[in-house]
Amino acid sequence: MTDTPTPLVDVRGLDKAFGDNHVLRGIDFAVDAGTTTVLLGPSGSGKTTVLRSLNVLETPDTGIVRIGDVEVDFARLPAKGKGARAQIARLRAQSGMVFQSHNLFPHKTVLENVIEGPVQVQGRPLDEAVADARELLDQVGLSEKAEQHPFQLSGGQQQRVGIARALALRPKVVLFDEPTSALDPELVGEVLSVIKELATQGWTTIIVTHEIRFAQQVADQVLFLDEGVVRERGTSAQVIGDPTQERTRQFLRRILDPG
Amino acid sequence: MRHARRLLGLVLLVLVLLPAGAAGAAEGERPVVRVGTEGTYPPFSFHDSDTNDLTGYDVEVIKAVAEKAGWKLEFVETTFDAIFAALDAGRIDVIANQVTDNPERQARYGLSDTYTYSRGVIVVKTGTKGITKLSDLKGKTTAQSLTTNYADLAREAGATVEGVEGFAQAAALVVQGRVDALINDNLAALDYLNTTGSDDIEIAGTAGDEVSEQKLAFRKDDAALLQQANTALAALKADGTLAKISEKYFKIDVSVENSGDADLSGGRAVRSDAEIVQDAAWPMFRALLIATIPITVISFALGLVLAVAAALANISGSRILSGIARVYISIIRGTPLLLQLFIVFYGLPEIGIDLPPWPAAIVALSLNVGGYAAEIVRSAILSVPKGQFEAASTIGMGYWQSLRRIVFPQAARTAVPPLSNTLISLLKDTSLLSVVLVTELFREAQNAASSAQTFFPLYLLAGVYYWVVCALLAAGQGRIETRLNRFVAR
Numbered sequence: 001m002t003d004t005p006t007p008l009v010d011v012r013g014l015d016k017a018f019g020d021n022h023v024l025r026g027i028d029f030a031v032d033a034g035t036t037t038v039l040l041g042p043s044g045s046g047k048t049t050v051l052r053s054l055n056v057l058e059t060p061d062t063g064i065v066r067i068g069d070v071e072v073d074f075a076r077l078p079a080k081g082k083g084a085r086a087q088i089a090r091l092r093a094q095s096g097m098v099f100q101s102h103n104l105f106p107h108k109t110v111l112e113n114v115i116e117g118p119v120q121v122q123g124r125p126l127d128e129a130v131a132d133a134r135e136l137l138d139q140v141g142l143s144e145k146a147e148q149h150p151f152q153l154s155g156g157q158q159q160r161v162g163i164a165r166a167l168a169l170r171p172k173v174v175l176f177d178e179p180t181s182a183l184d185p186e187l188v189g190e191v192l193s194v195i196k197e198l199a200t201q202g203w204t205t206i207i208v209t210h211e212i213r214f215a216q217q218v219a220d221q222v223l224f225l226d227e228g229v230v231r232e233r234g235t236s237a238q239v240i241g242d243p244t245q246e247r248t249r250q251f252l253r254r255i256l257d258p259g
Numbered sequence: 260m261r262h263a264r265r266l267l268g269l270v271l272l273v274l275v276l277l278p279a280g281a282a283g284a285a286e287g288e289r290p291v292v293r294v295g296t297e298g299t300y301p302p303f304s305f306h307d308s309d310t311n312d313l314t315g316y317d318v319e320v321i322k323a324v325a326e327k328a329g330w331k332l333e334f335v336e337t338t339f340d341a342i343f344a345a346l347d348a349g350r351i352d353v354i355a356n357q358v359t360d361n362p363e364r365q366a367r368y369g370l371s372d373t374y375t376y377s378r379g380v381i382v383v384k385t386g387t388k389g390i391t392k393l394s395d396l397k398g399k400t401t402a403q404s405l406t407t408n409y410a411d412l413a414r415e416a417g418a419t420v421e422g423v424e425g426f427a428q429a430a431a432l433v434v435q436g437r438v439d440a441l442i443n444d445n446l447a448a449l450d451y452l453n454t455t456g457s458d459d460i461e462i463a464g465t466a467g468d469e470v471s472e473q474k475l476a477f478r479k480d481d482a483a484l485l486q487q488a489n490t491a492l493a494a495l496k497a498d499g500t501l502a503k504i505s506e507k508y509f510k511i512d513v514s515v516e517n518s519g520d521a522d523l524s525g526g527r528a529v530r531s532d533a534e535i536v537q538d539a540a541w542p543m544f545r546a547l548l549i550a551t552i553p554i555t556v557i558s559f560a561l562g563l564v565l566a567v568a569a570a571l572a573n574i575s576g577s578r579i580l581s582g583i584a585r586v587y588i589s590i591i592r593g594t595p596l597l598l599q600l601f602i603v604f605y606g607l608p609e610i611g612i613d614l615p616p617w618p619a620a621i622v623a624l625s626l627n628v629g630g631y632a633a634e635i636v637r638s639a640i641l642s643v644p645k646g647q648f649e650a651a652s653t654i655g656m657g658y659w660q661s662l663r664r665i666v667f668p669q670a671a672r673t674a675v676p677p678l679s680n681t682l683i684s685l686l687k688d689t690s691l692l693s694v695v696l697v698t699e700l701f702r703e704a705q706n707a708a709s710s711a712q713t714f715f716p717l718y719l720l721a722g723v724y725y726w727v728v729c730a731l732l733a734a735g736q737g738r739i740e741t742r743l744n745r746f747v748a749r
């Protein structure tokens with residue numbers, strides 16, 4: 001898509017502790033442009049923290065994150081100050097985040113939710129942003145809902161608006177943190193198919209999910225996280241189809257055959 | 260911490276703006292002599308029920324003195340119990356309000372030559388037996404302004420003194436039998452009887468044999484003004500002006516000793532309650548429009564800014580800022596508003612911050628609202644889910660932009676009902692402002708009440724005015740709440 005350096009996302013030595021809880025212990029991985037990466041792992045293994053670190057909603061203690069041509073070395077990032085804020089803002093702008101609980105702005109319409117970032121933050125002209133937003137809403141199948149407020153939508157529709165809001169900023173990579181976990185089972189499909197669609201359009205995505213079938217279908221790369229390290233990595237056929245680590249096998253057994 | 264600096268800026272801005280507004284409200288050049296007077300003590304100092312102008316014997320005397328002495332006058336109306344504090348604080352330069360000479364006052368103040376000779380009288384409910392002289396008051400209760408000479412006489416006689424604001428209130432307590440008697444100036448008592456046409460109370464006897472002398476009071480260090488006043492009084496006595504003013508009110512010359520019995524029957528006409536209310540309706544409404552409401556609105560707006568600043572400081576994560584915010588909130592919530600008003604108006608001049616009445620009122624009320632609303636704003640901000648901040652961050656918004664566009668609109672839903680209560684309380688709290696010399700609705704009612712020597716119908720009218728405005732506010736609150744709840748599934 002662009003001629004930024006390969007790979008598009010490069011994460012090296014990511015380390016993070018919350019007090020005594022050493023959550024990330026040297027995470028390394030890379031993501032090529034236009035590919036889909038799925039993060040698997042047991043609860044508490046640090047998946048969310050990895051995604052939030054990429055979007056700098058969490059500040060890693062050490063480690064280097066590069067997305068496109070923006071690189072931040074967290075070991076050297078000052079704790080505060082204008083320079084640090086500018087670096088964080090630039091890195092954050094490279095990725096878009098879709099939350100498990102969508103976090104739409106309840107006081108704004110669907111359309112306003114989508115154009116908020118482009119207009120208020122990126123300073124794009126209103127009519128241009130609106131045209132773009134309508135196209136995105138069309139893409140997620142919600143063009144009719146543009147003037148409604150979030151509370152008038154179903155959970156699946158809300159999550160699709162969340163996706164459109166993330167895409168509207170034209171990020172280099174889109175991060176999904178369990179985008180379907182909070183949904184009723186019958187609504188999961190519509191959201192997953194929107195995400196699948198993104199892959200075919202060339203978006204680069206990193207997805208935390210427990211939907212193993214979905215992961216097998218879309219993932220170009222699967223990372224299995226365990227206790228803050230990447231325990232196993234490879235294609236979905238390798239990691240899900242033929243795991244080499246006992247921890248991975250245990251995890252897959254539990255998740256495929258619950259109870 | 261960066262937010263901290265902005266916050267500090269916000270607070271400083273408010274603190275700078277407040278006195279700036281103050282400077283705007285102060286007017287007139289310096290060589291003006293400010294006269295403290297009650298405005299609620301007929302026939303000496305009261306508001307004419309037709310014109311609403313301040314008038315009375317003392318008012319006319321000081322005007323005549325000013326003319327002779329070449330002063331420009333500015334009248335400041337205050338309750339008697341705050342009048343010496345105002346003189347001490349330099350808010351006024353002279354008291355023209357029947358200040359009776361006594362040794363304590365001689366020691367503390369510069370007292371002029373005498374312009375009124377009068378006798379104190381004991382007033383009781385008509386038909387009361389056994390109270391005719393001071394010694395009869397032993398063990399009884401009287402109603403007085405606490406800092407008056409008459410209060411001292413009552414205490415010395417062994418009476419318990421109930422503090423009141425002005426003659427009309429004292430008279431009401433006597434009529435209702437809540438106190439046994441009051442001691443006041445013969446002339447004031449006669450004025451009451453004439454104005455109300457009431458025979459519920461009567462003069463039972465004199466308060467001691469001595470004739471008391473009333474004088475203008477200056478600060479001790481203001482010898483020049485005192486000198487000019489005495490020269491002017493001598494001239495006014497010599498040319499008969501003083502006698503003329505006195506005869507207009509009392510038919511006799513009270514500015515000399517032993518002038519005989521005063522006759523106040525030619526004074527103000529007796530009015531019915533309906534006429535009293537009718538006469539006062541417009542001045543009171545005007546005070547509501549030009550003082551009560553604007554002060555409420557301005558103080559509420561500034562108070563909200565302070566509240567937001569304090570709330571953000573409180574949750575900022577900076578120990579210093581949240582410490583400051585918590586101390587501020589605690590002080591405001593832990594002390595009476597009346598005290599805060601006194602400190603801002605009478606206390607700050609001691610350290611060189613001399614705010615005129617309006618700005619002082621606005622500063623005190625804003626600080627008060629800020630302290631109360633801070634906790635409301637804080638919990639409203641905290642009621643917005645953390646995910647909303649994160650969603651705002653993730654689309655690239657900074658701290659202030661997130662607050663303004665995402666957090667505040669949602670926090671408003673939680674904050675509006677309690678803030679409406681704060682606003683409604685504030686409106687009613689403005690009725691305390693007469694202590695800082697602001698003529699708002701309630702003070703105007705007091706003026707009218709003392710001129711009419713009856714206050715029940717006028718306070719009732721004030722109550723109706725307050726109630727109507729509060730009802731309108733409550734209706735507005737309902738509409739805003741409906742608007743804010745529009746986007747929330749219930």
Ligand SMILES: Nc1ncnc2c1ncn2[C@@H]1O[C@H](COP(=O)(O)OP(=O)(O)OP(=O)(O)O)[C@@H](O)[C@H]1O
Nearest residue numbers: 018019021023041042043044045046047048049050
């Ligand atoms: N803000 C925080 N403060 C303190 N501890 C945290 C914080 N966020 C996460 N943790 C801890 O870090 C660890 C990893 O959490 P994380 O949310 O990244 O796990 P996860 O792999 O996403 O789990 P799940 O599948 O349950 O979502 C957990 O032990 C969690 O309690």
Ligand SMILES: [Mg+2]
Nearest residue numbers: 047048049177
């Ligand atoms: Mg998680």
